[in-house]
Amino acid sequence: MQEIKKIVIIGPESTGKSTLSKTLAEHYQTLWCPEYAREYLLQNGTNYSAADLLTIAKGQLELEDVYTRKVQEENKCSVLFVDTDMYVMKVWSEYVFGTCDFFILDTIIKRKYDGYLLCNIDLPWVKDELREYPDEKPRQELFSIYKDLLINQPVPWSLISGTNAERTTAAIEATNQFLQLSK
Template identity: 55%
Template sequence: MRKIVIIGPESTGKSTLCKQLAEYYNTVWCPEFAREYLSEKGMDYNYEDLLNIAHGQLELEDSMMQEARNGYYFIDTDMYVMKVWCEVAFENCHTWILKQIAQRKYDFYLLCSIDLPWESDGLREYPDPVFRKKLFDMYKDIVINSNTMWAEITGTDTQRLQTAITILNTIYKRK
């Protein structure tokens, strides 16, 4: 099973791309657990909440993987996202999250660019274009140094989907 993680700052089309890719490859995708957690708890989160979210994300990822088929499993968010979130919000990261980064292996990262406009949804925090660029650069540095294949995804939702499909079909020799 190829585990493909869609990564990047908030409001860059990660969930949309995950859903579209899962539909195209006739498989499942793992949503971002944080959205469910924060929708219930609210945005007044603390450092420990991020550890709870990380645990929930991995539990969801592991359970959804059982339903994946056709050789692909798309994951919206991984522990690198949790690391960045912890460091940006609290200038620290839980050791458990760092250990999960070292232990878990993925096959490919699709890094979503910040070229889509930021959209407020009640859960997003960073609309400032300069700060979005800083976050994007943090994610780009992560994927460059991850020892995992990756590609940057840009353009409209349709362009992003077509680019991702072309890349994955080329890498994995699928017609």
């Protein structure tokens, strides 16, 4: 089986992560792993607990594994774009509940990725049935938390800002660099 390079797209809600994941997958003619939490919350409601976040985290990992196998089986480009990882689960858990399950923390250490794309909060917040933080202060707080996490871990990362077109260009450039570094 070919080794799959994984690029994670993270950041606060409504920063274009899913749009960027889809665009990058199209550009590289591969797949992207969607965010499991959206499906879960749409089915189970938005009144969630810390235990629900653990269920969501495990669902995200299973979904990522499914998409990794699909990329391998379909002989796509050996890259998978991942919309959300355990860093997102950690931030979400700690921000909402003030704690994070050890399963999530242990998985952060064990799972390996080849690059992170951090989506900036410079896009306008767009309301949908799942989003919780329309105000600027929590968006800035969450963005700072993500940035601090990435600064203090060893995997290369890049800040993605600007219009959707500018984000796509910057993300492609960063992804190409990540793929060169991981050879």
